[in-house]
Amino acid sequence: MRDTSFAHLPDPPYYAVIFSSRRALGDAGYGAMGERMVTLAQKQAGFLGVESTRDAEGFGITVSYWTDEASIRAWKNHAEHRIAQETGMQDWYQHYETRVAKVERAYSLK
């Protein structure tokens, strides 16, 4: 059975947005908005896939994959996503880091 936590991507090159975050206490709408954002991201031009995990202490890493930088910029500026980003800054995260990177090679456990 396919493990759906892994993104199934084309051969490089493509782009990655590495988002690491520490959650603040309480949900404050985070769960529902998070699901909505994943659904919405999947509909954007250039979206390739996403992998995401968070430990019991609230430290998480989400990596979304995109065909090109223009797609990343368009998603960053998407109206509904902007609202989520602002709420994230105010309510959901104690801290986060975002890094945009060009994936040059990839290999996997066969």
Next chain:
Amino acid sequence: MRDTSFAHLPDPPYYAVIFSSRRALGDAGYGAMGERMVTLAQKQAGFLGVESTRDAEGFGITVSYWTDEASIRAWKNHAEHRIAQETGMQDWYQHYETRVAKVERAYSLK
């Protein structure tokens, strides 16, 4: 107090190794070897930092950061790390994906 889960990195460009994995059941020496590998990685030339998290279902993402690709290759070929990689393939992971990427820009929640 500084949140030590986050890597404190210089301004881009630098390189990232994105390692996503599903753990197999049981420890089989994984915990001790994982700690040893982090300690060892930190001593390698070109190592900048690492962020790592794993959820209760065993899906994890570790991103290590490096100054350049030569440092990544040297670490991949490090003798003790090679043994860990082989054990990982055999015993620790059901599946993993490794992606090497050049970080071009970064921003954070202030």
